[in-house]
Amino acid sequence: MQRTVMDLWVGLFVIVGIGALLFLALKVGNMGTYSAAQSYMLIGNFENIGGLKVRAPVKSAGVVVGRVTDIRLNTETFDAAVTMSIDSRYQFPKDTFASILTAGLLGEQYIGLAAGGDETSLKEGDKIMKTNSAIVLEDLIGRFLFNKAAEGDKD
C-alpha cells in the first residue's frame, strides 16, 4: 500500500473519530444546552428533600436554569442544605420561592423556582429563604387517613 493512500485513510479515520466525539458531546450529551462555565451558587434549606439527587435539574417556568450540585444534612437545624449552581444568564429576586417538584407521576424530582417581586436579586452563595419540601406520599396518605378519622368522630 502506498504511503499517501495510507495517510489519507488514517487522516479520514481520525477526523471521523473526532466528529463522533463531538456528536456525542453536543447532540447526545448536554454540552450544547448547558455549560457550567458561568454560574453562581445558591443554597436552599428544605425540611425534606424526598428523592432529590445531585445533578437533578433546577427549573423555572419549565426552563432548565441550573443543576443541583450538592446535598448535605445541616446538623444544627437538621434540615437538608441543597446547593445548586444556576446559569448566570438568569437572575432571580431575593424572595424567590424554591420547591421540590416531581416530573409526572413516577418521574424524577427537580427544584422549581418561582420568582417573587423583590427588586434586589440573589447573588453567589445566597440562601433562598422560602422553600417548600418534597411531597412524601406516605405523609400525604397518613394525613388523609387522619382527616377521615376526624370526620368520622364528628358524625
Add this chain to the structure above:
Amino acid sequence: MPRRIVIGIRGVGHRVIDSIWRLGYASRFFLLTLLKSGTSLRRFGLVIRELYFTGVLSLIIILVSGLFVGMVLGLQGYETLQKYGAESAVGTLVALSLVRELGPVVAALLFASRAGSAITAEIGLMKATEQLAAMEMMAVDPIARVVAPRFWAGVISMPFLAALFSTIGVFGGYLVAVVVIGVDEGSFWSQMQNAVDFRYDIVNGIIKTCVFGVAVTAIAVFEGYDASPTAEGVSGATTRTVVTSSLAILGLDFVLTSFMFRGMS
C-alpha cells in the same frame, strides 16, 4: 502418600511463582516500551502505518456491530418501556447504555479480537522467523522499531473506535425507534440530552476506552514478543491475547465503573 502431597504443594508453588515472574516480566516489558517510544513518536510515519492496520481496517466490524447493537437496544428498550408508557425514554436508554458501558466494552472486545490478535501473530511470527534477532544484529532495537509503534497506534485508535461505535449505535437506536416504530423524534433527542451529562457520562466513557486501549495493546505486544518461536507457540500466544485481554477488559470495566458510577448522592 506424604510424598504425593509434597509434590502437589510444590506444583501449586511452581505455578504461582511462574505467574508472578511472568507478570513482573510483562510489567518490565511495558515500562521498556514506554521508555523506548521516543523513536516512534519522532518518526510518526511508523505509527501512521500501524494506525492504518489497527484503526482503519477495524472500522467495518466496529461500525456494523455498533449499528446492530444500537438497533437491538432500541427494539428491546421499546418493548419494555412501552409497558410503562415511557417509550420516549428509549433514546435515553440507548444513549446511556452505549456511552457508559457497551460502547467502550464491546468496542474493546472487538478491537482485541480483530487488531490485538493480529498484532500478536505478526510480532510472534517476526520472532519465529528470526526477524527480531536480525534487527538486533543490525543495532536496530526491535522494541523501539516494532513494538512501540504498534502500542501507540492501538492506544490512539481505541477511543476513536469506541466513539464511532457509540455514535453509530445511537443512530441505529434512532433508526429503529423513530423511523421504524414511530417514537416522537423531538422527545427522543431531548430526553437523551437531558439525561446524558458530558462530564459524568461521556468523559468517563472516554477514560474507560483509553484504559482498555492501553490494556489490550500492552497484552497483545507482550504476548507476541514472548511467544515461543514455533508455529504452535504463535497460535498459543494469539489465543492467550484474546482470552487475557477480554478478561482484562471485563475486570477493568467493573473496577472503573465502581469508581465512576458509585451512585449519585
